[in-house]
Amino acid sequence: MVLSKKVDKWVKKDRWIASLSNGETIFEDCRPINPTWERLAEYVDKHDLSITQLRVQIGGLEVKLPKNQEGYIQKKKAWTTGATGGCKLCVGYVQGGLAAIHELSSDRSSTTVYVKDPGEPWVIYNSEIRERLHIDNMFKLKD
Amino acid sequence: MSTTIQWAGGAGTPVIQPAASGGLNTCGFFGSAFGFSIRVGEFNNTTYRTTADGTTDGGALPNLRWANSSGAYVASELVATELLEVSNAEATLNVLLTTDNAVKTQNASLRAFDRVAINNNPSGVTIYAAEIAKDSAVRGSGDVSWTIIAGSGSVLSLADQTTDDFTEHNYYIGLSATPTSIGEKTNLAMYFETEFL
Numbered sequence: 001m002v003l004s005k006k007v008d009k010w011v012k013k014d015r016w017i018a019s020l021s022n023g024e025t026i027f028e029d030c031r032p033i034n035p036t037w038e039r040l041a042e043y044v045d046k047h048d049l050s051i052t053q054l055r056v057q058i059g060g061l062e063v064k065l066p067k068n069q070e071g072y073i074q075k076k077k078a079w080t081t082g083a084t085g086g087c088k089l090c091v092g093y094v095q096g097g098l099a100a101i102h103e104l105s106s107d108r109s110s111t112t113v114y115v116k117d118p119g120e121p122w123v124i125y126n127s128e129i130r131e132r133l134h135i136d137n138m139f140k141l142k143d
Numbered sequence: 144m145s146t147t148i149q150w151a152g153g154a155g156t157p158v159i160q161p162a163a164s165g166g167l168n169t170c171g172f173f174g175s176a177f178g179f180s181i182r183v184g185e186f187n188n189t190t191y192r193t194t195a196d197g198t199t200d201g202g203a204l205p206n207l208r209w210a211n212s213s214g215a216y217v218a219s220e221l222v223a224t225e226l227l228e229v230s231n232a233e234a235t236l237n238v239l240l241t242t243d244n245a246v247k248t249q250n251a252s253l254r255a256f257d258r259v260a261i262n263n264n265p266s267g268v269t270i271y272a273a274e275i276a277k278d279s280a281v282r283g284s285g286d287v288s289w290t291i292i293a294g295s296g297s298v299l300s301l302a303d304q305t306t307d308d309f310t311e312h313n314y315y316i317g318l319s320a321t322p323t324s325i326g327e328k329t330n331l332a333m334y335f336e337t338e339f340l
Binding site: 013030031032033035045074075076077078079080081082083084085087090118120122128 | 146150159161162163168238240243245246247249255256261304307308332333334335337338339340
């Protein structure tokens with residue numbers, strides 16, 4: 001599984017950075033394969049890891065999310081009116097079924113929205129929650 | 144990441160140019176032919192790519208005319224077609240999201256607004272919209288019925304595309320317009336947004 005553990009040629013200036021429970025740091029990359037977030041989800045699942053913190057560097061600013069949440073969210077939002085348009089980098093975290101998501105633009109504007117936990121693949125849960133979800137799914141399959 | 148959103152007719156042509164171009168950047172609804180008006184309470188018989196002032200014929204876009212809550216007259220047909228039987232190429236618009244990396248999308252939506260603020264209703268016109276999703280002979284899986292879209296109060300939600308990762312995501316949208324008063328209507332624009340991984 002290919003991930004950037006340091007700033008290399010695949011890592012752009014505007015990016016998210018995930019700190020993992022084994023001390024590793026993963027940088028969002030732009031490899032022409034599936035999204036980094038998906039690869040990270042596979043990686044933490046395979047090695048039974050959690051994201052301990054997620055931060056974003058955009059427009060020369062860094063935004064840090066609270067540590068050790070139940071799960072972290074990452075997605076992009078593209079929009080257009082025909083006259084104007086853009087792309088926002090959205091990061092957030094989940095607690096108790098709710099999500100706080102910060103929508104950040106490279107012009108340094110930001111909006112925070114509170115929504116229901118959107119679930120996987122948008123959320124990468126910590127290992128404890130993932131284990132619980134897997135057990136729940138096993139019971140559902142048995143039903 | 145380089146991300147673009149392109150607006151075009153259902154078959155991918157003609158491409159509606161970005162507004163900043165000052166060129167053929169508008170989807171215009173007309174009566175029986177280009178430049179002809181639509182009577183109050185009636186619906187578009189033709190749809191064209193045009194300029195912001197609606198004076199230049201930039202080529203026909205596929206026309207869908209509202210027939211009933213779940214049907215449309217496709218092009219010049221006299222018998223209504225169920226929205227689920229309208230093909231992608233017959234949709235008024237094809238909105239194409241292109242990304243560098245293959246991605247999944249969710250929460251895509253389209254809204255009509257007054258060109259001032261995306262939360263405002265369009266002025267002097269009612270817009271009916273439906274997602275079209277029929278790319279084969281099989282019955283489509285888009286919207287069964289039309290939705291009146293108006294500002295943030297009523298938006299057209301488009302299906303999530305999460306089964307696999309792609310660098311191109313296409314959305315096909317049927318639109319039909321009816322004026323609520325006489326006179327040219329220019330306080331109308333479309334806003335599209337989508338989320339992706």
